[in-house]
Amino acid sequence: MVKVGILGVGTVGRSVARILIENGDIIEARAGRRIVPVIGAVRNLDKKRDVDIALTDNPADVVDNEDVDIVVELMGGVEEPYRWVGRALKNGKAVVTANKALLAYHRYELQELAGDTPLFYEASVAGGIPVIGALRNGLSANHIESIEGIMNGTCNYMLTRMIKEGAAYEDVLAEAQSLGYAEADPTFDVGGFDAAHKLLILGSIAYGIDAKPEDIVIEGIENITQTDVEFAREFGYEIKLLAIAKRNEKGVEMRVHATMIPQESMIAKVDGVMNAVSVMGDRVGETLFYGPGAGGDATASAVIADIVEIVRGNSGPMLGYKKGLESGLKLLGKDEIVSQYYLKLKVEDKPGVLAAVSSKLGDFGISIESMLQKPSRVEGKVRLLFTTHLCEEKKITMAMEELSRLDVVDEKISMIRIEK
Amino acid sequence: MVKVGILGVGTVGRSVARILIENGDIIEARAGRRIVPVIGAVRNLDKKRDVDIALTDNPADVVDNEDVDIVVELMGGVEEPYRWVGRALKNGKAVVTANKALLAYHRYELQELAGDTPLFYEASVAGGIPVIGALRNGLSANHIESIEGIMNGTCNYMLTRMIKEGAAYEDVLAEAQSLGYAEADPTFDVGGFDAAHKLLILGSIAYGIDAKPEDIVIEGIENITQTDVEFAREFGYEIKLLAIAKRNEKGVEMRVHATMIPQESMIAKVDGVMNAVSVMGDRVGETLFYGPGAGGDATASAVIADIVEIVRGNSGPMLGYKKGLESGLKLLGKDEIVSQYYLKLKVEDKPGVLAAVSSKLGDFGISIESMLQKPSRVEGKVRLLFTTHLCEEKKITMAMEELSRLDVVDEKISMIRIEK
Numbered sequence: 001m002v003k004v005g006i007l008g009v010g011t012v013g014r015s016v017a018r019i020l021i022e023n024g025d026i027i028e029a030r031a032g033r034r035i036v037p038v039i040g041a042v043r044n045l046d047k048k049r050d051v052d053i054a055l056t057d058n059p060a061d062v063v064d065n066e067d068v069d070i071v072v073e074l075m076g077g078v079e080e081p082y083r084w085v086g087r088a089l090k091n092g093k094a095v096v097t098a099n100k101a102l103l104a105y106h107r108y109e110l111q112e113l114a115g116d117t118p119l120f121y122e123a124s125v126a127g128g129i130p131v132i133g134a135l136r137n138g139l140s141a142n143h144i145e146s147i148e149g150i151m152n153g154t155c156n157y158m159l160t161r162m163i164k165e166g167a168a169y170e171d172v173l174a175e176a177q178s179l180g181y182a183e184a185d186p187t188f189d190v191g192g193f194d195a196a197h198k199l200l201i202l203g204s205i206a207y208g209i210d211a212k213p214e215d216i217v218i219e220g221i222e223n224i225t226q227t228d229v230e231f232a233r234e235f236g237y238e239i240k241l242l243a244i245a246k247r248n249e250k251g252v253e254m255r256v257h258a259t260m261i262p263q264e265s266m267i268a269k270v271d272g273v274m275n276a277v278s279v280m281g282d283r284v285g286e287t288l289f290y291g292p293g294a295g296g297d298a299t300a301s302a303v304i305a306d307i308v309e310i311v312r313g314n315s316g317p318m319l320g321y322k323k324g325l326e327s328g329l330k331l332l333g334k335d336e337i338v339s340q341y342y343l344k345l346k347v348e349d350k351p352g353v354l355a356a357v358s359s360k361l362g363d364f365g366i367s368i369e370s371m372l373q374k375p376s377r378v379e380g381k382v383r384l385l386f387t388t389h390l391c392e393e394k395k396i397t398m399a400m401e402e403l404s405r406l407d408v409v410d411e412k413i414s415m416i417r418i419e420k
Numbered sequence: 421m422v423k424v425g426i427l428g429v430g431t432v433g434r435s436v437a438r439i440l441i442e443n444g445d446i447i448e449a450r451a452g453r454r455i456v457p458v459i460g461a462v463r464n465l466d467k468k469r470d471v472d473i474a475l476t477d478n479p480a481d482v483v484d485n486e487d488v489d490i491v492v493e494l495m496g497g498v499e500e501p502y503r504w505v506g507r508a509l510k511n512g513k514a515v516v517t518a519n520k521a522l523l524a525y526h527r528y529e530l531q532e533l534a535g536d537t538p539l540f541y542e543a544s545v546a547g548g549i550p551v552i553g554a555l556r557n558g559l560s561a562n563h564i565e566s567i568e569g570i571m572n573g574t575c576n577y578m579l580t581r582m583i584k585e586g587a588a589y590e591d592v593l594a595e596a597q598s599l600g601y602a603e604a605d606p607t608f609d610v611g612g613f614d615a616a617h618k619l620l621i622l623g624s625i626a627y628g629i630d631a632k633p634e635d636i637v638i639e640g641i642e643n644i645t646q647t648d649v650e651f652a653r654e655f656g657y658e659i660k661l662l663a664i665a666k667r668n669e670k671g672v673e674m675r676v677h678a679t680m681i682p683q684e685s686m687i688a689k690v691d692g693v694m695n696a697v698s699v700m701g702d703r704v705g706e707t708l709f710y711g712p713g714a715g716g717d718a719t720a721s722a723v724i725a726d727i728v729e730i731v732r733g734n735s736g737p738m739l740g741y742k743k744g745l746e747s748g749l750k751l752l753g754k755d756e757i758v759s760q761y762y763l764k765l766k767v768e769d770k771p772g773v774l775a776a777v778s779s780k781l782g783d784f785g786i787s788i789e790s791m792l793q794k795p796s797r798v799e800g801k802v803r804l805l806f807t808t809h810l811c812e813e814k815k816i817t818m819a820m821e822e823l824s825r826l827d828v829v830d831e832k833i834s835m836i837r838i839e840k
Contacts, residue, residue: 015703019561019703023561023562023563023702023703025744025747026562026563026745026746027560027561028744029628029741029742029743029744029745029746030560030737030740030741030742030745031560032736032737032742122558128701128703128704128705128707129558129707130553130554130557130558130559130707133550133553133554133557133558134550134553134554134558134709137550137553137725137728137729137734138542138549138550138553138554138722138725139550139721139725140447140450140451140724140725140728141439141443141447141720141721141723141724141725141728142443142446142721143443143446208449266689266690266710269686269689270686281548281721282443283435283439283443283548283717283718283720283721284548284711284712284717284718284721284722285548285711285712285715285717285718286710286711286712287548287549287550287709287710287711287712288708288709288710288711289554289707289708289709289710290686290706290707290708290709290710291704291705291706291707291708292704292705292706292707295705297703297704297705298703298704298705300561300703301559301561301562301701301703301704302558302704303561304560304561305557305558305559305560305561308557308560308561309557309736312734312735312736313733313734313735313736314557314732314733314734314735314736315732315733315734316452316729316732316733316734317450317452320450321449321450322449322450322452323449324445324448324449325446325449325450326446326449327445
């Protein structure tokens with residue numbers, strides 16, 4: 001019998017305990033041994049939890065417990081779980097965590113701490129989709145050329161509603177909040193930070209890049225408007241919040257932002273709260289992994305998969321490599337990105353303005369792929385919508401700065417990156 | 421250093437040897453040890469192979485070779501590879517195979533033979549997509565409710581062309597043959613047998629069902645016409661060759677056939693030669709795995725992933741369970757299937773015919789979901805197209821038999837199953 005202790009018995013923790021009990025027979029058939037949840041640590045012992053395990057309000061009762069073989073960390077936060085996970089590993093206990101923030105900041109220290117003790121984290125990225133297993137194991141023969149993921153269900157739900165129904169950002173946000181898909185303060189989701197944490201984890205497995213959230217471009221969907229959505233559709237794109245890791249000759253780009261992608265690509269077809277991760281390997285080509293990115297039972301499914309792996313005696317290095325993965329490959333700076341761009345400007349509706357704007361783009365060596373002029377709701381103004389060919393991000397940034405200084409151009413210029 | 425011997429150095433075998441060499445550094449970083457291909461067995465030593473390993477025409481030089489740690493079986497066929505794989509296992513060598521036919525017939529004997537020696541087979545289903553890993557490991561917390569897979573790229577390519585371009589079956593088959601997607605004798609692909617072999621493997625991992633090809637419904641796409649495709653689209657369906665394993669209260673249905681599926685489902689969006697497998701777990705919900713189902717490098721990517729797992733010391737039971745997986749769950753007979761159905765009849769264009777046909781369906785308790793009458797190319801005839809609500813397959817079979825005996829109905833009635 002294998003005994004599991006759980007740090008944090010909220011929605012996911014409760015699902016883990018329940019599934020281990022309710023699906024106990026099939027899990028035993030697969031793992032080879034019975035797996036039993038024995039104790040859970042919670043902050044507030046008075047809260048009713050409807051789960052059939054002993055409860056404590058002291059995490060030490062779990063991580064120092066001689067009766068516990070595997071510790072499941074579902075506390076949330078960064079520094080507190082880091083201490084408890086470290087202590088569990090020191091006690092020789094295998095650990096499973098679903099905590100992406102913890103890993104975004106401490107995955108390399110944790111790999112060091114773990115040594116040969118298993119530390120698994122399938123649930124930390126894309127919830128129930130076994131994408132970490134795919135990247136760590138299934139695609140191990142490949143140099144990874146790119147990862148593009150829809151890894152935040154809240155953003156994807158909101159964008160889907162905006163695209164399919166023409167709903168406005170504010171309305172879908174309010175609705176997402178009332179449905180429980182978005183928090184009262186939605187910044188962590190709609191600002192791209194949640195997706196960025198997940199991207200950093202995948203970036204380590206694919207490229208061995210030791211980066212922190214502050215090292216990469218993180219933008220959200222707050223500025224996406226109906227005009228953008230309509231233009232995108234007109235030109236054959238959908239808009240998705242993508243987390244992207246991508247290698248070129250110079251290094252690895254890592255970034256999270258709203259992105260226009262061709263409607264016919266598989267990842268563009270992922271709607272609603274679902275998640276998907278597309279991985280391009282140099283040998284396998286494109287693979288894509290799709291499923292629920294959140295929810296108690298879906299996340300618990302991934303947590304238990306890790307527990308089963310541990311019980312089977314499987315391990316391998318925590319981040320999928322021992323040393324020298326893609327040696328010499330470095331994270332590129334935020335302005336070293338190369339992409340295609342969509343630009344939206346509001347300008348005076350008078351002769352010569354289009355020429356002035358396009359010649360300014362030309363000055364920076366930015367080559368225009370398509371252009372559309374649309375009436376503005378403001379009298380005497382029009383909207384200019386451009387897409388560019390591939391160009392360096394710093395050129396776009398400089399061009400946007402200079403354009404915004406022109407008398408005939410409104411100060412606020414929108415930019416959305418395009419990936420093909 | 422880990423030494424690999426290869427039985428069968430064709431397209432995939434050559435890719436395995438080449439990738440192990442060309443991506444040797446990154447594979448070593450992930451596996452923890454250098455993996456080197458050392459010898460390959462071929463039928464004809466005179467053929468040029470452009471691969472840098474020793475060659476022999478005696479498989480015993482590979483499986484009995486003290487220098488070989490892992491044997492990769494890529495010979496094709498059933499009984500011959502079964503003997504060599506058995507001998508390799510007996511010699512204590514770990515084995516990786518991509519041979520779905522071998523596993524369709526001998527997976528349980530092989531699991532027995534292997535014991536604790538690793539025998540991996542990720543490449544046998546859906547080529548480069550790590551779907552066996554997902555099912556064996558990533559979804560191990562779940563009772564599997566259903567598996568629906570597009571697991572034959574040839575059929576999917578042909579159906580996509582028929583759907584998107586209105587091309588006729590014969591024309592796309594000829595084209596698929598000229599592109600090398602289909603064999604001169606295409607029966608194995610278009611008749612559904614290839615997909616069935618793969619389904620049997622997944623059925624073991626998901627349900628522990630020990631079945632052979634002859635035990636399950638296997639139909640192909642040979643009878644799909646443009647009328648079917650057009651009707652399907654009109655009613656919001658795509659037509660795909662699906663391999664389906666599905667549990668209900670009575671047992672497990674396993675079947676391969678052309679299937680109408682709702683256009684908005686993810687698997688309906690899989691076009692061309694690509695493969696995808698949708699798995700419904702009782703806890704995780706729907707997950708889907710998409711990618712290339714064939715090709716030398718893509719298949720080799722999966723073979724090498726298995727080798728890396730073996731080198732890392734990972735194993736677990738070959739079919740994902742030790743004993744008692746879903747105990748008591750049995751394979752349902754071919755006529756115990758429950759589905760929705762599309763029926764296409766050619767009938768006399770005269771009063772009372774529609775009533776006669778629909779009342780005959782009513783006699784069998786078959787309830788009609790939608791109906792469409794279309795002109796036929798034959799003078800004095802019309803086409804009747806029906807879709808039914810859920811009903812037992814034996815009722816449909818009997819109804820079709822009786823309908824075909826009516827004077828006003830042409831003998832040949834087409835049926836396509838519908839899955840939602």
